[in-house]
Amino acid sequence: MLDVIKTINTFLPLVKNSSIKKVISITTGLADNKLTNDYNLYEAAPYTISKAALNTAVTKYNARHGKSSDGILLLVSVLGWSVLDTMRSVSVSNGVIHVLGLLTASTSPAGLEHAAKVC
Secondary structure (H helix, E strand, O other): OHHHHHHHHHHHHHHHOOOOOEEEEEOOHHHOHHHHHHOOOOOOHHHHHHHHHHHHHHHHHHHHHOOOOOOOEEEEEOHHHHHHHOOOOOOHHHHHHHHHHHHHOOOOHHHHHHHHHHO
16 A cells, blocks of 8 residues: 555656546546445455555645646546446456556546446
8 A cells, every 4th residue: 555655746747748647547436435335345455454554645646636726636446346337248358448547538527437337
């Protein structure tokens, strides 16, 4: 988790000068509190806790940089859900296509939602 923070800090100056001002981190649905409680998902606690911390860190970065003059969008993506929503099998290539779709999508919520469903 700390390595992700170090990586974001290292690359933020480059992202600020980029035409694509987005940082996407890969997370898991297991870090969703409602899902955990609804289905009694107690397995993989250390992994889940670290991903929940990642979600919070990225949310804090987005609050700082997304609404400032930096205009950088930082978000997390759950690849498995997005790929399953489109009735495709979960694979590395589908995950890469998903992330590329998010990178090239409009930064509006509707644009990102569309990219998540199409890719």
